[in-house]
Amino acid sequence: MKWEIFTVALLLSSRVASFQVPFKLSSLFSNSAPQQQQRHYTAAAPDELPIDLLQYKEDIVIRISYANDEKLKKYILGANDISYSKWGRNNRLQTIDLQINADNLIRLLEEFPALQYEMMIDDLPQAIYETYPVDKQQAIAQDVDFHTTTEFFFREYRDLSTIDSWLNLLQATYPDVIKVEEIGQTFEHRKYNVVHFSVPSEDIDHQDKKTLVITGGVHAREWISVSSTLYVIYELIQLYESFPNSKVLTKLDFLFIPVSNPDGYEYTWTTDRLWRKNRQQTPVPNCFGIDIDHSYDYHWTKSSDWACGEEYSGETPFEAFESRIWDNYLNETNAHHVISGYIDLHSYSQEILYPYAYSCNQQPRDEENLLELAYGIARSIRLQSGQSYQVLPACIDKDADLLPDLGSGTSLDFMYHNRAYWAYQLKLRDTGGHGFLLPSKYIVPVGNEIFAAIKYFCSFILSDDR
Ligand SMILES: *[C@@H]1O[C@H](CO)[C@@H](O)[C@H](O)[C@H]1NC(C)=O
Numbered sequence: 001m002k003w004e005i006f007t008v009a010l011l012l013s014s015r016v017a018s019f020q021v022p023f024k025l026s027s028l029f030s031n032s033a034p035q036q037q038q039r040h041y042t043a044a045a046p047d048e049l050p051i052d053l054l055q056y057k058e059d060i061v062i063r064i065s066y067a068n069d070e071k072l073k074k075y076i077l078g079a080n081d082i083s084y085s086k087w088g089r090n091n092r093l094q095t096i097d098l099q100i101n102a103d104n105l106i107r108l109l110e111e112f113p114a115l116q117y118e119m120m121i122d123d124l125p126q127a128i129y130e131t132y133p134v135d136k137q138q139a140i141a142q143d144v145d146f147h148t149t150t151e152f153f154f155r156e157y158r159d160l161s162t163i164d165s166w167l168n169l170l171q172a173t174y175p176d177v178i179k180v181e182e183i184g185q186t187f188e189h190r191k192y193n194v195v196h197f198s199v200p201s202e203d204i205d206h207q208d209k210k211t212l213v214i215t216g217g218v219h220a221r222e223w224i225s226v227s228s229t230l231y232v233i234y235e236l237i238q239l240y241e242s243f244p245n246s247k248v249l250t251k252l253d254f255l256f257i258p259v260s261n262p263d264g265y266e267y268t269w270t271t272d273r274l275w276r277k278n279r280q281q282t283p284v285p286n287c288f289g290i291d292i293d294h295s296y297d298y299h300w301t302k303s304s305d306w307a308c309g310e311e312y313s314g315e316t317p318f319e320a321f322e323s324r325i326w327d328n329y330l331n332e333t334n335a336h337h338v339i340s341g342y343i344d345l346h347s348y349s350q351e352i353l354y355p356y357a358y359s360c361n362q363q364p365r366d367e368e369n370l371l372e373l374a375y376g377i378a379r380s381i382r383l384q385s386g387q388s389y390q391v392l393p394a395c396i397d398k399d400a401d402l403l404p405d406l407g408s409g410t411s412l413d414f415m416y417h418n419r420a421y422w423a424y425q426l427k428l429r430d431t432g433g434h435g436f437l438l439p440s441k442y443i444v445p446v447g448n449e450i451f452a453a454i455k456y457f458c459s460f461i462l463s464d465d466r
């Protein structure tokens, strides 16, 4: 951490009368492995850079503690006129991570002089730079060996066209099992694809199989959720090759949406790595994007965030193209009759969230069982990788009791209430050292722990007749 530089910059600012440096770069970040050596972005020629990195030059990411300070918490989570971007939250530690520039941090400190914070990312453009691939793997040819290509594929995060070509190769290699289906088009006319994974079996009719739905990439910048969804598909294919008659495969169907926000995802590769929403037009001319996860029609309320904000819900439920496509698909296919489980992958903070998100006053219908499965998932992750994932109700994570609109309109609530028996939102690694900018060396370890979680999920729902 380059503390000195940052501190000096702040001390030089005439607006700081007295400034206390809140040290305590504690054990919080101790489980983040050392960074791979990579050159600094300022040493690269501008046309070698994936996007304009100087747009982040003024910003840092800090962790603020709001312990025992409801006023501060409400101020930071709600609408105010200091500009920053909310990253992750940790309810247990009572912290929130903010991306903010020095001027706005000073304004925040003026408002809350006793504010406690720690530096999380002091060189944001560099942390962003390091998440883009060193080895570009463009447009995978369709006549290459699937396994060799795939090993390479998971070394780095991949852009939309590379992901599409990998999925095509997957389908071409396993035509009996994999079917990629376009179920709609986004605002920017990209394909909205779902991936069916269904092993034909003699004794069970396809219609009678339970379906597990796994989605990633709802929030564009949460790249690890995209790679993990793809990795689970790959692990299932390997299971199929070794044990084609395993119960998980013969009794269950899978439906994956690896990139649930194609326009937003593409935008993170071409323009802004930290974009969250989709990219559709809003009532405000220069503001784009609806937060898809605030768009579902179950206890939907309009967000207090304005159209330019990162949690903008749209003006009406299902206004986001992607949520509407999905709802329409479920209506038309009747697929929901057999959806047993729904798992929506996000990042970061290592949490397993169960319904409801919109309010802590509504009990889920089967809380004991939901908890039992959630703790089983957490345990299977810990046995796989040693990582701990916290289990909690989504309303707590979203602070819906503090500001109700923060937890409304989620796909978690909608799917749980209307469509799926079991539903969870999983927030993947890490707990804050890298946040949304988890280095690519974690793609495989996180993929493995999430596959362990899915395997557990499968055996749980197969173990009885729910
Ligand atoms: C799906 O069906 C529900 C219930 O009939 C309806 O309210 C909703 O508008 C439908 N969704 C779409 C996208 O047509």
Ligand SMILES: [Zn+2]
Pocket (backbone or CB within 6 Å): 218, 219, 222, 346, 347
């Ligand atoms: Zn998310």
